[in-house]
Amino acid sequence: MEKPAKVLVMGSLGRTQQEFVEAMEDRGWALSLAHDLAMANSLVGEAPHDVGISCFHAQKRPDTPELKRVIVNSDMEWVALIREEELEDSALCQVLSSLFMAYQAEPIDIEGIDCLLKHALVMKRLRDDDSSERKMTRETEFAMVGTVPGMRKIFETIRRVAAVDAPVFISGESGTGKELAARAIHENSQRAPSPFVAVNCGALPANLIQSELFGHEKGAFTGASQKKVGQIEAASGGTLFLDEIGDLPLELQVNLLRFLEERTIQRIGALDEIRVDVRVLSATHVDLEKAVREGRFREDLYHRLNVLQVEIPPLRERKDDIEILARFFFTKFESEKSMKVRGFSREALAVMQQYHWPGNIRELINRVRRAMVMCERRLIKPTDLGLERRIANRHAITLEEARNSAEKAALIGALSRNKHKVKKAADELGVSRVTLYRLMEKHGLERKGENDMTALPSA
Numbered sequence: 267m268e269k270p271a272k273v274l275v276m277g278s279l280g281r282t283q284q285e286f287v288e289a290m291e292d293r294g295w296a297l298s299l300a301h302d303l304a305m306a307n308s309l310v311g312e313a314p315h316d317v318g319i320s321c322f323h324a325q326k327r328p329d330t331p332e333l334k335r336v337i338v339n340s341d342m343e344w345v346a347l348i349r350e351e352e353l354e355d356s357a358l359c360q361v362l363s364s365l366f367m368a369y370q371a372e373p374i375d376i377e378g379i380d381c382l383l384k385h386a387l388v389m390k391r392l393r394d395d396d397s398s399e400r401k402m403t404r405e406t407e408f409a410m411v412g413t414v415p416g417m418r419k420i421f422e423t424i425r426r427v428a429a430v431d432a433p434v435f436i437s438g439e440s441g442t443g444k445e446l447a448a449r450a451i452h453e454n455s456q457r458a459p460s461p462f463v464a465v466n467c468g469a470l471p472a473n474l475i476q477s478e479l480f481g482h483e484k485g486a487f488t489g490a491s492q493k494k495v496g497q498i499e500a501a502s503g504g505t506l507f508l509d510e511i512g513d514l515p516l517e518l519q520v521n522l523l524r525f526l527e528e529r530t531i532q533r534i535g536a537l538d539e540i541r542v543d544v545r546v547l548s549a550t551h552v553d554l555e556k557a558v559r560e561g562r563f564r565e566d567l568y569h570r571l572n573v574l575q576v577e578i579p580p581l582r583e584r585k586d587d588i589e590i591l592a593r594f595f596f597t598k599f600e601s602e603k604s605m606k607v608r609g610f611s612r613e614a615l616a617v618m619q620q621y622h623w624p625g626n627i628r629e630l631i632n633r634v635r636r637a638m639v640m641c642e643r644r645l646i647k648p649t650d651l652g653l654e655r656r657i658a659n660r661h662a663i664t665l666e667e668a669r670n671s672a673e674k675a676a677l678i679g680a681l682s683r684n685k686h687k688v689k690k691a692a693d694e695l696g697v698s699r700v701t702l703y704r705l706m707e708k709h710g711l712e713r714k715g716e717n718d719m720t721a722l723p724s725a
Contacts, residue, residue: 270296271387272314274342276306277321282374289376295383303332310340317386318344319379320366322352334365338605343367343386347374364606364644417584419683420447420576427574428454433526435571436549438578441628444549445509447576452505457545460504465497468510475518477534480525486535498531501544511571512550512557516564523567546571581623581630583679588618591627595634603638611645617653674709677702681711 273295279286287297298315300306309315318340320333337344346369352358353371362369367389368382427434428451436444445464452462470478481496498506508514514522525531526546530539548571557563581588592610596603610618614637623629637650648654676695684690692702 270294271316271383272296272298273383274298274300274306274309274315274318274340275321276300276303276318276336277347279321279347279374286374286376290380293376293380295380303336307336310336310342315340315342316390317383318342319383320344320346322346322348334605337365343390345369345379345382345386347379348372417579417587420578423576424450425454427451427576430574431455431457431545432573433545433571434547434574434576435554436547436576436578437554438549438551439580439626440551441626442578442580443627444551444578445507447578448505448507448509448547448549451547451576452507452545455505455545457504461501462505462507463497463501464507464509466509468513472515475515476521479518480521480531480533482534483536486533490535493533496531496533498525498544499540499542502542503544505545505547508546508548510550511548512552512554512563516562519564519567523564523570526567526570577683579679579683581626583675585619588623588630589615591630592618592634595631596638599635599638602635604641606644607638607641607646608644609646611647614646614648614651614653617648618651621653670709673705674711677705677709677711 271294273290275287275297278301283299287299290297298309298313300309318337320337344366346362346366348358348362348369348371350371367386370378370382424447434448434451436447438444448464449462452458465479467475477490477494477496479496479498481494481499482490484490484493508522525542529543530541532539554563554568554572558565558568581591589610592615596609618630625632633651633653636652637646641647641650677691680691680694681688684694688699688702692699695702697705
């Protein structure tokens with residue numbers, strides 16, 4: 267038999283209190299009574315409750331900071347009982363709308379309260395189920411979140427490459443989560459107990475990169491007042507992640523290649539070489555093959571780094587993950603939010619689905635965090651995300667245009683994920699090779715080779 271749901275009653279109903287308790291217990295609710303805020307706070311800490319009732323009939327103003335803290339920290343859905351005349355107070359109404367799921371005014375209606383509590387209980391359990399699912403995803407995939415087939419393929423690739431010790435090259439647009447993928451590889455490898463050191467090659471001044479990577483001895487150059495251990499040496503036994511490797515100057519590329527070949531480094535100003543055992547992961551948002559052709563990146567270094575590959579898809583190819591990601595980051599940064607904010611409105615979720623997300627995951631995080639701070643209601647609206655105007659300004663498209671756009675995006679995504687091998691892309695999309703060739707021609711996608719696919723100019 268299912269246990270009765272626990273209800274915390276905060277405040278007093280006066281002479282009708284006992285009648286109210288008996289009536290609610292007859293309907294299957296288990297009530298805990300707290301006559302003041304201190305007792306309510308104590309009961310919340312002692313045992314979990316499902317829903318709460320705050321009785322304002324015999325207590326002070328309901329907009330005190332202490333009351334807000336009890337309600338927000340309780341992780342419960344709350345219903346308010348209040349006098350009819352107090353609803354004329356605009357400040358009180360604002361508190362009710364921000365902290366409570368519903369309210370009932372006098373005279374007290376047991377049937378009505380029972381109905382409100384049942385709705386509150388359903389909402390509480392939905393939130394608990396959603397939170398558990400997100401926690402499981404977060405723990406299982408090392409904070410990489412996703413459900414679409416492309417992301418499941420990424421998770422499987424990460425597990426495979428983590429099992430070996432070869433260099434891994436991670437590609438993807440800016441903001442797609444390349445460092446998260448690198449951390450996931452490290453955490454799932456035998457090197458997990460050892461350091462994970464990330465270096466952004468594009469953020470370091472050219473004259474400091476060598477010292478930052480390889481270290482220096484005291485007095486090696488002007489300003490070198492003490493010995494410095496470089497990032498490569500600091501990662502010994504663990505994993506070194508070189509982000510934006512495409513921005514590494516050519517003269518430093520030679521030194522990095524030598525380290526990858528010999529597994530030794532030499533600090534600036536030192537005579538002895540130091541052997542370092544470290545796994546190297548690298549990433550960039552630029553096309554390294556093009557950089558090699560243009561002479562901006564060494565071909566031998568490219569092949570040393572690009573032994574295994576992981577490609578992270580942009581957010582616009584992961585539409586089904588947007589809501590999951592938004593809720594994940596809402597929970598992650600919950601401590602920063604306004605106390606009254608409880609989640610996203612349906613309009614906000616719909617607008618996020620429509621948006622193109624040029625900044626990918628990084629932009630999504632920034633917009634969600636800003637909305638959590640700035641929102642003045644229970645649910646985040648499109649205006650809080652700063653997306654309503656952007657979506658409204660986009661030109662209206664026909665159903666046919668929308669269908670063609672989605673079809674083309676699916677083609678490009680499948681070809682990209684399968685290294686432009688038509689047979690594998692066709693299998694993923696569930697069509698024949700002939701159909702895939704026809705669709706590529708329809709959308710102006712031309713294959714110039716096994717690993718080269720470009721878009722033909724529009725007619």
